[in-house]
Amino acid sequence: MGPLPKTQGNPKTLASLLHPSRRPWASDGRRSGAASRGPLPSSSPFPPSPASSSSPTRPPSPNPALPIPLLPPNPQSVDGIADPKPPKAIKRMESSEDEEEKQEIEMVQADFEFFDPKPGDFNGVKLLLQSYLDKKPWDLSGFVDLILEQTTVGTIVKSASQDGEEEGDDDGGDDDESLFAVISALNLGRYAGHGCIKELKRFLLEVCSDESTKTKLKLLLEQQASDVGLLVSQRFVNCPYQLVPPLYDALFDEVSWATEDELFCFLKPTQELRDSFRLKYYMLLTRILENKNVNQRKAKQSQDYEEPFIYIKAEDEIFRELSLLSFTFRLHAEQLISHELKNYREMGLVMVVKADDISKFREKLKSLLAKS
Amino acid sequence: MATRLQFENSCEVGVFSKLTNAYCLVAIGGSENFYSAYEAELADVIPVVKTSIGGTRIIGRLCAGNKNGLLLPHTTTDQELQHLRNSLPDRVVVQRIEEKLSALGNCIACNDHVALTHPDLDRETEQLIADVLGVEVFRQTIAGNILVGSYCAFSNRGGLVHPHTSIEDQDELSTLLQVPLVAGTVNRGSEVIAAGMTVNDWTAFCGSDTTATELSVVESVFKLREAQPSTIVDEMRKSLIDSYV
Numbered sequence: 301m302g303p304l305p306k307t308q309g310n311p312k313t314l315a316s317l318l319h320p321s322r323r324p325w326a327s328d329g330r331r332s333g334a335a336s337r338g339p340l341p342s343s344s345p346f347p348p349s350p351a352s353s354s355s356p357t358r359p360p361s362p363n364p365a366l367p368i369p370l371l372p373p374n375p376q377s378v379d380g381i382a383d384p385k386p387p388k389a390i391k392r393m394e395s396s397e398d399e400e401e402k403q404e405i406e407m408v409q410a411d412f413e414f415f416d417p418k419p420g421d422f423n424g425v426k427l428l429l430q431s432y433l434d435k436k437p438w439d440l441s442g443f444v445d446l447i448l449e450q451t452t453v454g455t456i457v458k459s460a461s462q463d464g465e466e467e468g469d470d471d472g473g474d475d476d477e478s479l480f481a482v483i484s485a486l487n488l489g490r491y492a493g494h495g496c497i498k499e500l501k502r503f504l505l506e507v508c509s510d511e512s513t514k515t516k517l518k519l520l521l522e523q524q525a526s527d528v529g530l531l532v533s534q535r536f537v538n539c540p541y542q543l544v545p546p547l548y549d550a551l552f553d554e555v556s557w558a559t560e561d562e563l564f565c566f567l568k569p570t571q572e573l574r575d576s577f578r579l580k581y582y583m584l585l586t587r588i589l590e591n592k593n594v595n596q597r598k599a600k601q602s603q604d605y606e607e608p609f610i611y612i613k614a615e616d617e618i619f620r621e622l623s624l625l626s627f628t629f630r631l632h633a634e635q636l637i638s639h640e641l642k643n644y645r646e647m648g649l650v651m652v653v654k655a656d657d658i659s660k661f662r663e664k665l666k667s668l669l670a671k672s
Numbered sequence: 673m674a675t676r677l678q679f680e681n682s683c684e685v686g687v688f689s690k691l692t693n694a695y696c697l698v699a700i701g702g703s704e705n706f707y708s709a710y711e712a713e714l715a716d717v718i719p720v721v722k723t724s725i726g727g728t729r730i731i732g733r734l735c736a737g738n739k740n741g742l743l744l745p746h747t748t749t750d751q752e753l754q755h756l757r758n759s760l761p762d763r764v765v766v767q768r769i770e771e772k773l774s775a776l777g778n779c780i781a782c783n784d785h786v787a788l789t790h791p792d793l794d795r796e797t798e799q800l801i802a803d804v805l806g807v808e809v810f811r812q813t814i815a816g817n818i819l820v821g822s823y824c825a826f827s828n829r830g831g832l833v834h835p836h837t838s839i840e841d842q843d844e845l846s847t848l849l850q851v852p853l854v855a856g857t858v859n860r861g862s863e864v865i866a867a868g869m870t871v872n873d874w875t876a877f878c879g880s881d882t883t884a885t886e887l888s889v890v891e892s893v894f895k896l897r898e899a900q901p902s903t904i905v906d907e908m909r910k911s912l913i914d915s916y917v
Binding site: 423437 | 683862
């Protein structure tokens with residue numbers, strides 16, 4: 301599946317740019333009504349009450365054989381949902397399915413739940429972070445352990461269990477194969493002794509090519525490390541965008557709550573741990589697509605103007621606007637680029653954002669989604 | 673002794689290598705660390721051969737072998753076949769077989785005496801396994817999984833099977849294989865045993881995520897703690913002296 305190209309951040313136009321088979325939530329880009337609808341996840345920041353998640357709140361469509369793709373049980377928990385799909389759209393889709401045997405368009409209902417990190421999530425989180433430091437062999441397992449040990453700050457997103465009656469199982473679903481996203485903030489000073497953090501710092505300094513940026517980066521990573529939080533956010537490319545604002549809200553809220561009441565750890569006094577979440581800066585290491593053609597200026601007039609950068613995760617663009625410093629670096633790992641994006645090369649992006657600018661980020665993120 | 677290592681950030685060492693009592697095959701990787709780890713353990717005892725199969729690096733899952741022979745899928749190129757024939761000892765018969773289930777490493781688990789195979793393997797292939805590898809062949813499943821080569825790993829001294837294998841199945845398999853078996857995991861709870869580790873009679877290599885507990889289980893069931901390559905020669909020597917007398 302290809303990454304979501306960033307045009308205006310509108311999920312409708314994003315969806316229409318991807319091949320229909322790669323959009324699990326939409327049927328076909330041709331019908332604009334269908335693209336904004338499709339199975340919508342209920343993305344509340346707290347684990348949802350064990351109500352049956354897949355019962356529709358409207359009378360069934362004329363053809364009972366087709367899955368009913370719309371309205372989640374709590375419409376108010378999801379932002380930016382437009383009106384229900386008119387019945388004729390369903391019929392049209394049915395006829396297209398008869399004609400096009402190749403494109404099996406299946407509507408899938410999905411519910412996502414947010415959990416605190418726990419040790420059982422190891423394999424899922426490790427899979428998401430496989431390419432975090434390009435191809436370089438490093439202590440990824442140790443890094444994943446750090447994320448999972450920090451239960452107070454950090455969120456894991458999994459799909460809700462299919463069988464509603466299993467809600468008695470209190471440990472929040474053991475099935476880590478359905479882990480879709482992880483987000484966490486690690487204080488670089490608190491974990492400075494760990495091998496994985498040392499390797500990560502060395503990597504960031506190595507890939508930075510610009511000398512002045514490198515000196516600033518060095519300062520942040522060494523002297524000011526205890527003020528810097530590494531914001532780790534990774535998800536599967538086809539995660540619905542409605543998940544993202546609650547995910548970031550959850551993280552930043554947890555960081556502020558942690559400054560008030562970090563759990564007691566017998567090795568260190570609580571105050572030190574609380575202070576470790578009084579972050580002044582957030583550092584992000586992420587991926588973007590950069591246009592290989594340097595002469596974009598000429599192309600600006602023509603019809604096929606291509607964006608100089610495509611942000612695989614749309615919020616990265618907001619971060620980059622607000623960032624204190626940022627730089628890109630080339631990747632050595634094998635690139636998997638889809639045909640539509642053949643003019644683009646995947647690059648790594650490192651950004652540092654001031655913690656004070658986070659409230660601006662949160663507003664902009666909400667407006668990004670509200671545009672749909 | 674069991675060693676923990678990684679192949680280019682992946683802990684699935686059984687996918688990128690194949691270890692037997694007579695030779696060891698290693699995938700061509702980006703860094704030399706993987707190869708050096710094997711060389712360090714095995715250098716003087718058995719040849720460590722770098723290869724690809726069908727142009728891929730997943731050699732551990734594509735081929736099956738023991739000290740008597742090596743079976744390769746039909747996707748193996750002629751150059752690879754020749755390279756292997758040249759690099760391996762002469763008594764090891766290298767054979768390319770036409771079998772629609774081409775991931776032989778996933779379908780066949782064997783030691784020097786017994787082989788367990790996928791229930792849907794061709795009759796001709798079963799015959800070839802018995803001839804080339806010099807083993808007795810049994811069609812089996814492990815904990816309901818037909819890919820026996822993936823979900824168990826066994827040597828001449830012991831075996832590790834899928835964690836959900838029932839006690840009755842373990843007993844049955846143990847009788848067939850004539851070695852002690854234990855149900856366990858590698859790489860922090862991975863059930864795909866043979867992908868996470870590779871073993872012969874005196875040494876084992878596990879993925880770096882393998883916990884200390886898992887490693888100790890591996891060392892105890894495969895009897896690796898006191899094992900040295902010379903032990904096998906000593907045992908042979910006893911039988912040789914007997915025959916002189």
